Amino acid sequence: MITLDLCLPDTRYPIHIGRGLLDDAQLILPHLPQRKVAIVTNATVAPLYLERLQRGLEEAGVSVLPIVLPDGEVYKTWDTLNLIFDALLSSRAERKTTLIALGGGVIGDMTGFAAACYQRGAPFIQVPTTLLAQVDSSVGGKTAINHPKGKNMIGAFYQPRAVIADMTLLDTLPQRELSAGLAEVIKYGLLGDVDFLTWLEDNMAALRARDYDALAYAVRRSCEMKAEIVVQDEKETGVRALLNLGHTFGHAIEAGLGFGTWLHGEAVGAGMVLAAALSHELGWIDEAALQRAVRLIGAAGLPTQAPDLGLEAWLEHMSHDKKVESGKLRFVLLKRLGEAAIVEGVDAAALERVLTGPYIQRAD
Structure with a gap:
């Protein structure tokens, strides 16, 4: 223990x-x-x-x-x-x-x-x-x-x-639920530990096969990282908001589809793809870093495309996000793999390109 x-x-x-x-x-x-x-x-x-x-x-x-x-x-x-x-x-x-x-x-x-x-x-x-x-x-x-x-x-x-x-x-645990949990594990690597991100890439197959040692390390490292952040900011007035990487988009997916249609982790997985895509649109990460994030999320058995809620619905649901401050949307985005930042006042055109781009599902 x-x-x-x-x-x-x-x-x-x-x-x-x-x-x-x-x-x-x-x-x-x-x-x-x-x-x-x-x-x-x-x-x-x-x-x-x-x-x-x-x-x-x-x-x-x-x-x-x-x-x-x-x-x-x-x-x-x-x-x-x-x-x-x-x-x-x-x-x-x-x-x-x-x-x-x-x-x-x-x-x-x-x-x-x-x-x-x-x-x-x-x-x-x-x-x-x-x-x-x-x-x-x-x-x-x-x-x-x-x-x-x-x-x-x-x-x-x-x-x-x-x-x-x-x-x-x-x-x-059903396999779908296991993958949903892996979304939150990947989150920690993307937002604050590139070495853990690399470890996840090397061990994703073992995690999905329920290898005990791999799962125990993933749980331990995730809890360590969360504890470090919570100690700094228990009531989420600052740095703790970084733990919401992918969640602004993910919560919109859950509300837009109806709670329970997608699992929370599935919505966060697709949400992290959109957050990485927006980071790329803003010039903070390159195409190789974006694709690395997308591959890892997909390897976990998570969706790498979000449902097409429609631009108006996306913005409406995101306006209810808890990170909204003074009526302005704030996003957790990637400055690079392993480093995230809270960003306010994102360029509207860049956001629209992401919400109508290749990581949004299209009807056949």
Whole structure:
């Protein structure tokens, strides 16, 4: 097991990465202010892993309330969030009842937001079951639900007490979900570590084949990079926005197609292609660098073309992006491979060329 520590001004918590961690209640017990937890999961994950986690905690003397939600991005809403509150209130859960998120990014985001709101703040722990959640969404304290007009527009910054990333849970992950997680891994190489980017090029086949050592290194390096950035900027007032590489375009894709049509990682993959294309249009990276990024994203099994939303719809959806400031779009773009920057006031003609160019799908 590898343990990373994320140290913030007001809190500190471990990120445990290893095999068989789901069965080790001792990783959870030190973080419980009382011996009562609510495990929030979904209808897909529950049959696979809920009993194992629940049994281990109950054998350690912990009272467990299971809360099983419907599965999918389309359920990342107020109505589903209220199912968590209904269950907590019906069971007379107290402020010291710990919420445990057992699932992917949707479950982690909703459980964290529920914890931030319930009785003005209950503790929570992340047990991510997807690659995307293990390398990105479970770390850093971003919690949210979606609104029809925008992704993750209603939420809170609220840190977990611990993150427990059991690599064996990836064994049951569908291949499409694995590729979606690889989008967030590639993001880290593109925005801040060209050596990691090269490693990903050399090891993509092993990652997609679920080689344990390769996946463990990818999770570790991604968490290390995210932790370094979150420590500098917990509330995303500056450098943390770099973690949104590809997300301005990606969130527009998700909203434009309807949440859940494309997986978040698929939208981010295509979004990173568009971000690289815009960087090329602005003269910051050359054609060879652009094609290198496109090849790696494609090698991960991700789309390298975005759906044709139409220019007006693209701009409308991107106008709801959380990086918009004083009404101006801001993008995370590549100054070079391994170095990203937040850019405001992008040339409108260059943006239009990208949104009508070769990396947009055309109807046959």
